[in-house]
Amino acid sequence: MSPQRVRLQYNVSLLHPNALVGCRVQRVPEGSTERYTRWINTLSQEQLITQVYTSHGPTVVMPTWFCSRKWYLKVGPFDERGKGVPEDLLFFYQSLRQGGRLFRVDRCLLIYRYHEKAATHSVTEETIWKLRVNFLQERVLSQWENFTIWNAGRQGRKLYRCLSPTNQKKVKAFCDVDENKIQKGFYTYEESKERPKPRIPILHYSKASAPFVICVKLDMTGGVLEEKLDSLQLKEGTDYFHFN
Template structure:
């Protein structure tokens, strides 16, 4: 980006790369080399939090200190003796929270109240294929509208770039430790405060998948409850009634998870499966209400919006997407994905 002169004058801040490390020696050299070869020419700092590593991560880091400092990158290494997997290692108080990517930095100068992400290259190739495709294919407006899907934040945390001022305004990461989705909680709070995520549409980060990642400690039920609560807070509270698109397992699960007030707003389920449609009604057998609530089941062409879509994206050979397009609906107004 070619920044105007008045913005160039503002571009004098320290950029700090925040690197939480826990038994990461297998990948540290590759990561440190990438930092060394960044083309940003301003003041930089590498702030490493060693989260009680028991391998030779600390030795590798110390071995790179002199090379980093010769490159003009100051190095701060801190840590503690007991591991805190999750968000705690990201709250080290001397942090200026930036990811060192020049294009993200320039975007952040132009959009100081935005959380900036980027496209990623997923390694190993082919791992979490649908998730990686989703990360990289979202349109700019979908960074807001698809914040309710099971994938989590629409810009993934390893790509986040923002000012310290914005980070402190949103609030520190949750330090609950293992099993706490600190990135999702932070992202939701960012949206609550009117934040708008942006993405540099280039692949600026290698996003590695491995079984030891802390993200695997977060249970599906934890994520589900957070998503349902956020959907009710941000969307359903604004609607007088709506239709759940999917009369199957996921649609019924969403219905049962809603508050009583929002259950009463569900005017129908809709589907394409004739077997489900022929049943005509879904009865909420677990309800304590008498008589037990029943909800009509309709063909999607007979249903009326707005809709909450509980069918997985990119899993129907384009049929779901074609059906939505045939109704000329607008995402974020007429429907939201919750899948």
């Protein structure tokens, strides 16, 4: 880490004692996890909060964390069950549940090494998925009367199937840009024990209504997704949340 790291993050922590304070990072080897590193370093202050549900995990990444001992003791301890447990994500969510805030010093103060034997690779995608779905339901969907899932493909349908029965009933539609999916008209939840089985309309995104849960990967459409969201004059954190 850089010689300035402790001083700069400590100064922010003094102003915000109930916060996890991070910083920008340099990833080595250069070019490893390029999209993830760009995400870490370029999130806005608002997105540190709004994008906590994405598959990237904590918006302020654990190797950069700085916080007061008092806050750590209130939130903690870390889950020490070992291999396969996403202790950083669990602590991160618990900090937010306790009313914790998030900040990032916008200086590169840490070299963040990537290697194939890192403990993070022992955590399964399904473990992370379940934690994320539960946190989304707890923090967002519980506050909404209804919503639209943006993506009628595999990821959108998987999210729908993993929701609680109460939140499944809140899904008023799927929306997409794929004409083949839109022409099908409906997604039928075949695994449902209800009769008749739930049939969720599939709409063109321009005909769907907020709020949305976006199940399209970030930084993978060359800005097309962001342009579509802007064209609908939607506000992140109010009208939509990113989930993928």
